[in-house]
Amino acid sequence: MATITCKRCEGKGRLAHFGHVNNGVCLSCRGSGKVLKTKRVTTLETCYTVVAFNGTRVHCGTDKAKAEALHVEWIAMNCHGHIESREVKKTTHVPV
Numbered sequence: 355m356a357t358i359t360c361k362r363c364e365g366k367g368r369l370a371h372f373g374h375v376n377n378g379v380c381l382s383c384r385g386s387g388k389v390l391k392t393k394r395v396t397t398l399e400t401c402y403t404v405v406a407f408n409g410t411r412v413h414c415g416t417d418k419a420k421a422e423a424l425h426v427e428w429i430a431m432n433c434h435g436h437i438e439s440r441e442v443k444k445t446t447h448v449p450v
């Protein structure tokens with residue numbers, strides 16, 4: 355993994371104008387002056403919501419198994435619904 359000079363403190367490890375916070379130690383690099391080089395990666399995640407016929411909505415996030423289990427549970431209770439899915443864009447920073 356590559357490191358690059360911290361942009362926030364320009365490699366000094368301290369921020370003069372933040373002297374009142376944590377002794378001025380740069381929070382971005384924790385005083386080392388270097389940060390891991392990262393790249394921004396955008397991924398699409400599918401999020402699931404179980405919707406009952408009466409309008410109850412349960413958001414299950416990306417947990418498809420949970421959504422399906424809940425759906426089956428509702429059917430067993432004679433409460434019919436369906437599973438909605440939608441694509442959600444997620445940006446993460448990964449070290450390079």
Ligand SMILES: [Zn+2]
Nearest residue numbers: 360363380383
């Ligand atoms: Zn820094």
